[in-house]
Amino acid sequence: AWLRHQAGGFKDQDGFEREVVRHVETTLARSLYNCDESAAYSATALAFRDRLILEWNRTQQRQTFADSKRVYYLSLEFLMGRALDNAMLNVGQKDLAKAGLSDLGFRIEDVIQQEHDAALGNGGLGRLAACFLDSLASLNYPAWGYGLRYRYGIFKQEIIDGYQVEVPDYWLDFNPWEFPRHDVTVDIQFYGNVEKKTNDAGKTVCHWEAGETVKAVAYDVPIPGYATPTTNNLRLWSSKAASGEFDFQKFNSGDYESSVADQQRAETISAVLYPNDNLDRGKELRLKQQYFWVAASLYDIVRRFKKTNRSWKEFPEQVAIQLNDTHPTLAIVELQRILIDLEGLEWDEAWNIVVNTFGYTNHTVLPEALEKWSVPLIQHLLPRHLQIIYDINLYFLQTVERQFPDDREILRDVSIIEESQPKMIRMAFLAIVGSHKVNGVAELHSDLIKTTIFKDFVRIFGPDKFTNVTNGITPRRWLHQANPRLSELIASKTGGHGFLTDLTALNKLELHVNDKAFRKEWAEIKYANKVRLAKHIKATTGVTVNPAALFDVQVKRIHEYKRQQMNIFGAIHRYLALKAMTPEERQKQLPRVSIFGGKAAPGYWMAKQIIHLINSVGAVVNNDKEIGDLLKVVFLEDYNVSKAEMIIPASDISEHISTAGTEASGTSNMKFVLNGGLIIGTCDGANIEITREIDESNIFLFGHLSEEVEELRHTHLYGEHVVDPKLAAVFAEIEKGTFGNPQDFAGMVSAVREHGDYYLVSDDFSSYVDSHAAVDEAYRDQEGWVTKCITSVARMGFFSSDRCINEYAEEIWNVEPLKVEA
Numbered sequence: 076a077w078l079r080h081q082a083g084g085f086k087d088q089d090g091f092e093r094e095v096v097r098h099v100e101t102t103l104a105r106s107l108y109n110c111d112e113s114a115a116y117s118a119t120a121l122a123f124r125d126r127l128i129l130e131w132n133r134t135q136q137r138q139t140f141a142d143s144k145r146v147y148y149l150s151l152e153f154l155m156g157r158a159l160d161n162a163m164l165n166v167g168q169k170d171l172a173k174a175g176l177s178d179l180g181f182r183i184e185d186v187i188q189q190e191h192d193a194a195l196g197n198g199g200l201g202r203l204a205a206c207f208l209d210s211l212a213s214l215n216y217p218a219w220g221y222g223l224r225y226r227y228g229i230f231k232q233e234i235i236d237g238y239q240v241e242v243p244d245y246w247l248d249f250n251p252w253e254f255p256r257h258d259v260t261v262d263i264q265f266y267g268n269v270e271k272k273t274n275d276a277g278k279t280v281c282h283w284e285a286g287e288t289v290k291a292v293a294y295d296v297p298i299p300g301y302a303t304p305t306t307n308n309l310r311l312w313s314s315k316a317a318s319g320e321f322d323f324q325k326f327n328s329g330d331y332e333s334s335v336a337d338q339q340r341a342e343t344i345s346a347v348l349y350p351n352d353n354l355d356r357g358k359e360l361r362l363k364q365q366y367f368w369v370a371a372s373l374y375d376i377v378r379r380f381k382k383t384n385r386s387w388k389e390f391p392e393q394v395a396i397q398l399n400d401t402h403p404t405l406a407i408v409e410l411q412r413i414l415i416d417l418e419g420l421e422w423d424e425a426w427n428i429v430v431n432t433f434g435y436t437n438h439t440v441l442p443e444a445l446e447k448w449s450v451p452l453i454q455h456l457l458p459r460h461l462q463i464i465y466d467i468n469l470y471f472l473q474t475v476e477r478q479f480p481d482d483r484e485i486l487r488d489v490s491i492i493e494e495s496q497p498k499m500i501r502m503a504f505l506a507i508v509g510s511h512k513v514n515g516v517a518e519l520h521s522d523l524i525k526t527t528i529f530k531d532f533v534r535i536f537g538p539d540k541f542t543n544v545t546n547g548i549t550p551r552r553w554l555h556q557a558n559p560r561l562s563e564l565i566a567s568k569t570g571g572h573g574f575l576t577d578l579t580a581l582n583k584l585e586l587h588v589n590d591k592a593f594r595k596e597w598a599e600i601k602y603a604n605k606v607r608l609a610k611h612i613k614a615t616t617g618v619t620v621n622p623a624a625l626f627d628v629q630v631k632r633i634h635e636y637k638r639q640q641m642n643i644f645g646a647i648h649r650y651l652a653l654k655a656m657t658p659e660e661r662q663k664q665l666p667r668v669s670i671f672g673g674k675a676a677p678g679y680w681m682a683k684q685i686i687h688l689i690n691s692v693g694a695v696v697n698n699d700k701e702i703g704d705l706l707k708v709v710f711l712e713d714y715n716v717s718k719a720e721m722i723i724p725a726s727d728i729s730e731h732i733s734t735a736g737t738e739a740s741g742t743s744n745m746k747f748v749l750n751g752g753l754i755i756g757t758c759d760g761a762n763i764e765i766t767r768e769i770d771e772s773n774i775f776l777f778g779h780l781s782e783e784v785e786e787l788r789h790t791h792l793y794g795e796h797v798v799d800p801k802l803a804a805v806f807a808e809i810e811k812g813t814f815g816n817p818q819d820f821a822g823m824v825s826a827v828r829e830h831g832d833y834y835l836v837s838d839d840f841s842s843y844v845d846s847h848a849a850v851d852e853a854y855r856d857q858e859g860w861v862t863k864c865i866t867s868v869a870r871m872g873f874f875s876s877d878r879c880i881n882e883y884a885e886e887i888w889n890v891e892p893l894k895v896e897a
């Protein structure tokens with residue numbers, strides 16, 4: 076009943092095939108006889124796209140007509156991955172397409188694989204935004220995403236001689252999922268200066284006379300909901316040189332080169348995604364990207380609001396804007412500027428509107444990731460905005476002073492302007508002051524921000540301004556699409572696919588945990604997923620792995636706080652232990668495959684060293700005849716969303732082993748458990764809530780707690796610091812040259828031994844090793860293992876992004892779904 080054949084889908088398989096053939100022959104101008112997989116993908120995508128457009132237009136009309144409050148999700152990253160599979164599943168027509176494509180001589184899996192990932196993000200934050208868009212549409216919320224249309228997404232990673240090499244990701248050659256809106260443009264200004272002027276009403280107003288204008292052009296991407304006609308919009312801005320006239324004059328006067336240079340400069344703004352994850356480097360172009368995107372989006376939002384002819388004070392009743400981290404914080408300043416400079420509102424009235432409109436989500440406590448921009452840079456690029464920031468700070472500090480009359484320290488500590496040389500703007504503080512709600516992304520993280528980096532703001536604004544919304548993931552992509560066989564098996568035991576829209580329905584699985592046939596099929600599906608991954612490993616690395624071995628997976632951005640170095644040290648420890656055994660002892664050991672994947676920021680030297688060590692260890696261990704299947708170490712190149720969809724369902728155990736208190740939430744931990752894998756992890760981020768839901772008997776927890784971290788770090792620096800003996804043996808082996816030139820890895824070793832071991836690798840190493848022994852022990856009991864996996868999946872209902880979006884809607888946005896007829 077939920078299928079939407081009538082509205083947006085194809086009538087039947089024949090209708091689908093006719094559309095595919097039509098696109099091959101007309102849009103692509105090819106004949107069916109030279110239609111390869113790539114053309115079959117293009118035509119299939121175009122056929123589904125045609126259907127989506129109809130629903131998308133209807134949705135926009137319906138939402139405009141209903142005139143209810145809309146959500147705007149501002150994110151510099153949307154890590155969407157592939158769209159075709161998702162579109163087919165969401166409209167309930169994948170089976171039909173499969174049959175149709177097969178009729179035309181294609182396997183649907185191969186056709187799907189032709190699509191290039193939309194990789195407009197770095198990692199967790201960008202993928203979260205993509206899951207949110209899926210949930211917003213699936214739950215029928217009137218919502219738009221706003222982002223940048225980067226010409227180059229996150230770089231493609233190649234591994235050459237064990238080192239990461241970055242290759243540009245030019246992905247726009249053929250992208251059927253975007254619609255250029257050449258009629259939807261906004262002129263964005265930069266530089267220049269500010270003058271005071273008297274307006275018609277005799278009032279003094281500030282006028283910003285800009286030095287440069289760049290055009291923002293809208294590109295729209297339809298976001299289909301699952302089992303609903305709602306198809307929301309993701310609007311991505313692309314930069315272009317403004318107005319031809321100026322250029323034309325230059326051209327005519329012979330200044331052709333400089334007119335080309337102007338164009339290049341304009342297009343550079345949306346050219347490339349910054350590849351840093353959890354690191355802020357104050358680059359001018361990044362600030363230009365932020366303002367360009369924020370100003371275009373706000374202009375668009377305000378334009379839409381104005382069409383409703385309401386008074387300004389109703390703005391927060393019509394518009395909720397969520398800031399995905401501090402990257403869009405300038406939106407706060409821009410809206411205030413629009414209201415006071417362009418619309419003539421008084422400061423206080425305008426500020427009230429601003430604060431009630433915005434919500435801010437924090438994703439990190441790492442000091443190096445907290446955004447700051449230098450005052451001289453903002454002065455240069457956005458002179459009027461700097462004045463407004465100073466005024467926001469002045470009024471804010473005045474209220475703080477009244478509240479805490481004798482406390483001079485607090486004024487310095489909470490000031491939006493840091494009194495350093497040069498002065499810096501603290502974007503998180505600006506975001507807090509300009510929003511009505513601030514949230515963290517898991518319970519521990521939300522508690523930490525309230526007690527550490529933002530504690531003074533809790534005193535000032537009270538605790539109610541700060542809240543928690545634990546992250547979630549979309550079960551459509553991360554179960555139904557990534558693991559279709561498991562999704563079907565679950566459906567057969569829980570009374571259909573209802574769990575895909577109400578994930579708590581998974582709890583019905585617990586009734587079947589002792590069902591023999593069910594357990595057998597469960598285990599077979601996991602095995603089949605491992606066989607598929609083993610093939611991929613063979614094809615891409617040349618390493619043969621045994622699918623019956625325990626697959627131990629750590630895939631995520633490479634970062635010292637995520638501690639891939641501890642994982643590879645652990646693998647070396649395992650290798651040494653195996654080498655020290657007699658052949659008889661060795662025979663009793665459990666075979667294991669240690670699988671890594673993830674990108675290092677191009678400028679992150681230590682992260683690159685970690686990748687190199689993983690590959691160097693693999694080169695030795697994988698070719699050691701004595702070891703054979705007992706240990707393999709592989710690094711999978713170019714981890715991205717579509718690879719995650721294959722890797723995650725194939726894991727037995729995955730690693731989420733950040734130093735306690737450093738990983739805000741983590742979301743892949745949820746994906747792994749949802750796919751019937753267990754996890755080894757620290758008491759950090761969402762691991763804690765996962766443990767609470769699935770029970771501690773179903774997770775392998777180890778390591779120090781976040782409360783202990785500060786003191787340990789202090790002792791490392793000022794007290795005695797002895798490296799754990801097992802870890803010392805690992806270091807000794809590295810230094811013997813077993814894995815190549817020890818100089819190549821000296822940085823990783825000295826970070827622990829000589830430089831204070833900031834991430835507590837040595838402190839946690841022995842409990843990490845013990846925990847892995849417990850994993851082996853548990854895995855030997857295959858029946859017990861399957862019970863743990865089924866039980867865990869049954870208890871994962873909480874971690875749907877649907878639950879998460881409903882919490883945002885109720886607690887922060889005050890918006891309701893728009894009813895749609897079935």
Ligand code: 26Q
Pocket residue numbers: 197198199200201203349351352353354355356361438439444446516546738739740741742760
């Ligand atoms: C900032 C300034 C300049 C250039 C880049 C950046 C930048 C870019 C990306 C800073 C941070 C990011 C990404 C952060 C991120 O992915 N954080 C993750 O967010 C997830 C979703 O909430 C959490 O699950 C992860 O714990 C958190 O690390």
